[in-house]
Amino acid sequence: MTTINQPTISNGDIARPTYLEINLSQLSHNYQAIQQAVAPAVVMPILKANAYGHGLVEIARHLVSLDVPYLGVAFLEEGIMLRQAGIQTPILVMGGIIGNQIPIFLQHDLTITASSVEKLQQIDTAAQQMGVRAKVHLKIDTGMERIGVHYYNAHTLLEAALQCRHCDVEGIYSHFANADAADLTSAQVQLVRFEGVLAFYAERGMPPPRLRHMANSGGILQLPASHLDMVRAGILLYGVYPAAEVARTVAVRPCLSWKSRVVYFKVVPPHHPVSYGSTWQSDHQVRVVTVPVGYGDGYFRRMSDLAEVIIHGRRYPVVGRICMDQLMVNIEWDSAYNNDEVILLGETDGAVITCEELADWAGTIPYEILTNINTRVPRVYVK
Ligand SMILES: *Cc1c(COP(=O)(O)O)cnc(C)c1O
Secondary structure (H helix, E strand, C coil), rough: CEEEEECCCCCCCCCCCCCCEEEHHHHHHHHHHHHHHCCCCCCEEECCHHCCCHHHHHHHHHHHHHCCCEEEEEHHHHHHHHHHHCCCEEEEEEECCHHHHHHHHHHHEEEEEEECCHHHHCCCCCCHHHHHCCEEEEECCCCCCCCEEEEEHHHHHHHHHCCCCCCCEEEEEEECCCCCCCCHHHHHHHHHHHHHHHHHHHHHCCCCCCEEEEHHHHHHHHHHCCCEEEEEECCCHHHHHCCCCCCCCCCCCCCCEEEEEEEEEECCCCCCEHHHHHHCCCCCCCEEEEEEECCCCCCHHHHHHCCCCECCCEEHHHEECCCCCCCCEEEECCCCCCCCCCEEEECCCCCEEHHHHHHHHHHCCCHHHHHCCCCCCCEEEEE
């Protein structure tokens, strides 16, 4: 068991009763389930945004112990943090780059996304000046309109890549806008466009880059033809499905629970409103407990008067406005004592609160629930 984001205190206990418990064995199971589903393609775990809230370095270390072939992050800084933690696995930085970042990529042996001819040439020049070889993946825009060379101009990038003397162009990729939808028409169109771009190599009788990749979680689940040489597994790796309507063709389970403890118990008389704004009150006497977690931890304030938590295997409503550091729960006339466990997200004794439920209460998607959990919340790793 390892914790992060915690001050060191003498008895070794965690200082704060609110924490995320991350089950690394479940993460292994999810990785293996995805690996089996996509073989012979390989899996690149995506670790952006603090590994979807699970903790960048700890999750990377665990995945490296499973011999993952590649890791993916969004930003240069995330890649540097992994290198500084001693991770030697290849790392693809998927985001757009600015020219003066290139030498830093090269210093840290991070794989660069070349999303235009100009950027590819800058990479080649920087590598030449530094006397190193740059690892590059070419990025093709097949319909996301985010970064990458449009599929209808892609030959310019592919031809420029053939001229680079200081780059190892080991990959070429694209990204789906709608692979998790029930209607896969637009995803199919994107895949056909990407296949059209890849035909460049066959037409010239030359091998394509070693790693052709396109599938995110939605593509892994719903578009086997998009698995190619490698898939980029993000949310699915963490055991959460990318959308409610997606086909659940790979069985995964969440590896994260969010827990806290009761820090205060009281009886609230009828018509005495609870919390800021006095938005909620009971017409009868109730027992209300206070839990030390709030929107300052990433428990969205929008969920006020909507969210539920689990105490002793039963669900109870969060009442009144969620505060920055605390929230109140109506347990009616049941009992709960100081230090009793409160589950905000996760499963116990048959009761469960899912990421999807939190997303519905907050008016968002499971991705944002996970990535929004603040670094103030300690992560505790169990096997
Ligand atoms: C975030 C991201 C992924 C992973 O997406 P999931 O839906 O979480 O699997 C894959 N590829 C790119 C380019 C991304 O930005």
